[in-house]
Amino acid sequence: MSREETKLRNAPEDFGFAGNPFDPQNDSIGHFWGIHETRDYMRARYGVVEALMKIRTREAVQATLDHLQRLCRGDNMGVRSLVPALYIRLCRDQDAYDFVRWYKKVDEDGNYDWGDMDVPFLDTHDADVFEPVQECLSTYNLNHTVALTLIKIRVLLTLKTINDSTAVGSLVPPEILDGIREQLASPAIAGNEQIMHEVKTGKSMAPHISKLKDQVDELYDAVHKQNKYF
Structure with missing residues (x-):
């Protein structure tokens, strides 16, 4: 990857594009796949991603995310399918959910301009992880459905743990129990004011x-319909 990057950074201005594509002044960031000369670099970068994904450390997962972002907004290599799982591995369920929901909503009318770097991008924040899923299941790809x-399973298990914590209610003061329940809530749960009020x-x-x-159950059925061998 370093070799391909060096080649691009040192490219003359007449080398099929306006010089160094990493230079923000050349307006290439976000359009890399559309510049034919950058594709070997993009493939090499994806190879690094595949290697990093085999390393089972938090640092490797974060490095993988860093490699996947920014260079090609149109995502011609399909990296959007990898990102939610990486967020989940980092216990960033809310970020994973926001990512999936943004891709679901952004181009429903087919008018989103993927080449315009000035339009909002991945700007969904604190989407409701408790919202129904039925109306949009058919439009997710398999990776996003999984x-x-x-995410829903992890939230479900967390709520069960919060509920089970009441078993120690007679052993500790109420204010301590309420604090325990609040600390058990993940960021994905903490973002829902109504549920957090009930937790507290x-x-x-x-x-x-x-x-x-x-x-x-709905999501299990959806995954099976999308790939019965999954």
């Missing part, structure tokens, strides 16, 4: 657990 499933006030999570179970 990511949604894993000791209410049962049973209704939310029931809804999430139904959603997980």
Whole structure:
């Protein structure tokens, strides 16, 4: 990858494009795949990503994310399929959910200009992980459907843990129990004000657990329909 990058950085201005594509003044960032001369570099960079994904450390996962972002907004190499799983491995479920929801919503009318670097990009934040999934299941690719499933399962298990914490209620003061329940809430749960109010006030999570179970069942069915061998 370093060799290909050096070749591009030292390219003359008449080398098929306006000189060094890494220079922000050349307006190449975000359009790399559209510049034919950068494709060997992009393939080499993807090779680094594949190698990093085999390393089971947090640093390697973060480095993989860093490699995947920014250079080609149109995502001709399909890296969008990898990103949610990487966020999940970093326990950044809310970021994973926001990423998937942005790609679901951004081009529903087919008018999003992937080549315009001035339009909003990946600007979905704090999307509701408890929202229904049925109306949009058919439009997700398999990787994103699996990511949604894993996120919902993790939130479901966390809510069960919060609910189970009430078993120690008679052993500790109420304010300590409320603090324990609040600390158990993941960022994906903490972003929902209604549920966090219920967590802090000791209410049962049973209704939310029931809804999430139904959603997980829907997602399992969706994954099976998209790939029965998964």
